[in-house]
Amino acid sequence: MSGWSNWSGLESATPTEVVVPDSTEAIVRAVQRATAERTTVKMVGTGHSFTSISAPEGVMLKPDRQVGILAVDRAAMTVTARAGTPLHVLNAELERLGLSLHNMGDIAEQTLAGATSTGTHGTGGLKASLSAQLSALELVTGDGSVVRASRTENPEIFTSARIGLGALGVLTTLTFDVEPLGLLEAHEMPITWAEGLARYDEFIAENHHCDMYWFPHSEAMQVKTNNRLDANREPAEPLSKFRAWFDDDFIANSAFGVINSVGNRRPDWIPAFNRLAGKLLSERRYSDIPYRVFTSPRKVVFREMEYALPREAGLAALREARALIERNDWRISFPVEIRQTPADDITLGTSTGRESIYLAFHVNAATDHRDYFGGVEEIMVAHEGRPHWGKVHTRTATDLAKVYPGFEEFLHLRDRLDPDRVFANSYLRRVLGD
Numbered sequence: 001m002s003g004w005s006n007w008s009g010l011e012s013a014t015p016t017e018v019v020v021p022d023s024t025e026a027i028v029r030a031v032q033r034a035t036a037e038r039t040t041v042k043m044v045g046t047g048h049s050f051t052s053i054s055a056p057e058g059v060m061l062k063p064d065r066q067v068g069i070l071a072v073d074r075a076a077m078t079v080t081a082r083a084g085t086p087l088h089v090l091n092a093e094l095e096r097l098g099l100s101l102h103n104m105g106d107i108a109e110q111t112l113a114g115a116t117s118t119g120t121h122g123t124g125g126l127k128a129s130l131s132a133q134l135s136a137l138e139l140v141t142g143d144g145s146v147v148r149a150s151r152t153e154n155p156e157i158f159t160s161a162r163i164g165l166g167a168l169g170v171l172t173t174l175t176f177d178v179e180p181l182g183l184l185e186a187h188e189m190p191i192t193w194a195e196g197l198a199r200y201d202e203f204i205a206e207n208h209h210c211d212m213y214w215f216p217h218s219e220a221m222q223v224k225t226n227n228r229l230d231a232n233r234e235p236a237e238p239l240s241k242f243r244a245w246f247d248d249d250f251i252a253n254s255a256f257g258v259i260n261s262v263g264n265r266r267p268d269w270i271p272a273f274n275r276l277a278g279k280l281l282s283e284r285r286y287s288d289i290p291y292r293v294f295t296s297p298r299k300v301v302f303r304e305m306e307y308a309l310p311r312e313a314g315l316a317a318l319r320e321a322r323a324l325i326e327r328n329d330w331r332i333s334f335p336v337e338i339r340q341t342p343a344d345d346i347t348l349g350t351s352t353g354r355e356s357i358y359l360a361f362h363v364n365a366a367t368d369h370r371d372y373f374g375g376v377e378e379i380m381v382a383h384e385g386r387p388h389w390g391k392v393h394t395r396t397a398t399d400l401a402k403v404y405p406g407f408e409e410f411l412h413l414r415d416r417l418d419p420d421r422v423f424a425n426s427y428l429r430r431v432l433g434d
């Protein structure tokens, strides 16, 4: 039996059976059979969650034959795709059609269903998560029913199933709001910690998208802003192939990978490496179509914890995290990433009902994360933080009920759509209860 493990290598599982459904009917049959046999069934994505959220215990469904665009509606400006389509495939198809998503995270390897089910988000914009860009979805529920949901059809399902954690059904199709393909101008600039925090509100107010990185053990920060250009007037000025490879592949992956493996053997060198990295950061500007600006390859394998905090608490929490790092003898080689999102209205959305600042903490995949993540997590929790569903955290259903006003509502919907818990696994038992 082939096993399952996630991208970071932190989680693994052995399903009882592997099925690669080629149609919605095949998914319905797999769900009904699992219910009849009192086992569980789990559709996995590409395993890019750092948690065991997609770990299969019974039957594992693989998304490989659930790929492709099904419909383009230029009047409504929506595109419907099969739920297992990788984000990079959707992006390339949209480019061909002269269309684009509004926003996305740092990579494009995930499946659409996997990314939306955990609330995968970028920074800034009018909508920050992929889930907030959904206008309709279809899923197979616990009794094998095929249900459609949108703001007008089964709206209570739509409100929750856009970030369903894989607990409400197997998604078969997803309809995204799209916009005409335009250009983003990226501006990357080294700044100091003091300047970054002092000018934070200005960076958010004056740019469509803003992403910041702080290099632990140093005063160095990098700010990255992305702004929409008028595609009819502005010719794109992308990075040359060499510069793109040198900065985003060689420096960000190959050289960073070497530094990380040296740092794993000589952790005492990490602060000096980080201070050097801060000095080597340089300013650059380029423009390109959105997905080439938002996403880039990540080849150095890591573990990550990310919390969404109320906007007004975010910078205080960041200052406390820095003080904690400095009080301990941890050696942190990865920058802390700082993003911002507008509020959304998704029941278990990490930004539901509040504008948020996201703080993301990383360690190399070979590093024990528990002291660092555990210490920082206490700060995040004290500020009413909500953990990213796909990233390392230790919160339980009891904890999470306190930070999600709609938590009970989600549990009721779960009881309705999956009364027999055919989609359950140990992660869902921890974060939602039995």
Ligand SMILES: Cc1cc2nc3c(=O)[nH]c(=O)nc-3n(C[C@H](O)[C@H](O)[C@H](O)COP(=O)(O)OP(=O)(O)OC[C@H]3O[C@@H](n4cnc5c(N)ncnc54)[C@H](O)[C@@H]3O)c2cc1C
Pocket: 007, 008, 042, 043, 044, 045, 046, 047, 048, 049, 050, 053, 054, 063, 083, 084, 104, 105, 106, 107, 109, 110, 111, 112, 113, 114, 115, 116, 117, 118, 119, 120, 121, 122, 165, 166, 167, 169, 170, 171, 172, 298, 388, 390, 391
């Ligand atoms: C290098 C890297 C960079 C990342 N960058 C970002 C980022 O910038 N922003 C961010 O927010 N996150 C980021 N993430 C996290 C990542 O986007 C999420 O964890 C996402 O869920 C991964 O998608 P996946 O396809 O791998 O799904 P998986 O991790 O395999 O599954 C996630 C969940 O989706 C469910 N699922 C999958 N398919 C279906 C389906 N058809 N129906 C119902 N449920 C389904 C699974 O059962 C599981 O519950 C990053 C992760 C990595 C490793």
